[in-house]
Amino acid sequence: MLPAERQRAIVQLVNTRGSVRVKELSQIFEVTEETVRRDLDSLEMDGKLRRSHGGAVRIYEEQSEIPYLEREIAHVAEKQAIAREAVRHIFPGDRIILDASTTAWHLAAALPDIQLTVLTNSLKVAFELSQRDKIEVISTGGILRTSSLSYVGPMAEEALDQFHVGKAFLSCKGLHSHYGISESNALQALVKRKMIEIAERVYILADHSKIQVRDFTSIASLDEVDVLITDLQVREEQIEDIRKFGVEVFQV
Numbered sequence: 001m002l003p004a005e006r007q008r009a010i011v012q013l014v015n016t017r018g019s020v021r022v023k024e025l026s027q028i029f030e031v032t033e034e035t036v037r038r039d040l041d042s043l044e045m046d047g048k049l050r051r052s053h054g055g056a057v058r059i060y061e062e063q064s065e066i067p068y069l070e071r072e073i074a075h076v077a078e079k080q081a082i083a084r085e086a087v088r089h090i091f092p093g094d095r096i097i098l099d100a101s102t103t104a105w106h107l108a109a110a111l112p113d114i115q116l117t118v119l120t121n122s123l124k125v126a127f128e129l130s131q132r133d134k135i136e137v138i139s140t141g142g143i144l145r146t147s148s149l150s151y152v153g154p155m156a157e158e159a160l161d162q163f164h165v166g167k168a169f170l171s172c173k174g175l176h177s178h179y180g181i182s183e184s185n186a187l188q189a190l191v192k193r194k195m196i197e198i199a200e201r202v203y204i205l206a207d208h209s210k211i212q213v214r215d216f217t218s219i220a221s222l223d224e225v226d227v228l229i230t231d232l233q234v235r236e237e238q239i240e241d242i243r244k245f246g247v248e249v250f251q252v
Helices: 001-015 024-027 033-045 068-072 076-087 103-108 123-129 153-162 186-197 236-243
Strands: 019-021 050-052 056-058 095-098 115-118 133-138 143-145 150-152 165-170 174-178 180-183 198-207 217-220 227-230 247-251
Touching: 001 024, 001 033, 001 056, 001 095, 019 024, 019 153, 024 056, 033 050, 033 056, 050 143, 068 153, 076 103, 076 198, 076 227, 095 103, 103 123, 103 165, 103 198, 123 133, 123 165, 143 174, 143 186, 165 186, 180 186, 186 198, 186 217, 236 247
Parallel strands: 095 115, 095 165, 115 133, 165 198, 198 227, 227 247
Antiparallel strands: 019 056, 050 056, 143 150, 174 180, 180 217
């Protein structure tokens, strides 16, 4: 296979799967890992993908959001495991925030019907929890983004300013040991920034495809994060880099 053909195949693979690893590509195309790294560097320079630690991730248009239905079917098993672990950190009487991520929706689906107050900017989360008699749901309101089924904008941010919660459970598009947590859309980033500001304890729910990835808009630095819940595919050296910021890490 010619280098140009291999690079086209790599782009197709990363666009289909969302992320790829150097070692995996080396095995698929039967070339050295160094050759793969050169391919990825070249493709990043051409704007075809974004390099991540140990691999590459798909590029989405700046300020765009991945459609909710597309996110809903990505890494489902990992998100469900992360959600189940997050539920273990929620207790009767808690006041919590859930963002509009698909992982937060899995968390909502896994919550038992216990005495809780849940603040959210997600239509899906609000609808899911409306079926629980003991859970009080507060929706932020705001500008409705149909791509993510979420409320954003000044009204959503001002609504959040009225509250103070014990725990915020958020996801993100990227979590990087140097650049912190980030989003693909500035409006979502501003809402999540406000959620972090009004929470005593911040939990980030992120599967392996988000780790050591930097996306378009910064949300917060890692020293503002208390807990990361992720999956078992994240490497130990990546976990150690994150723990240096005082983040407690749970892998499930």
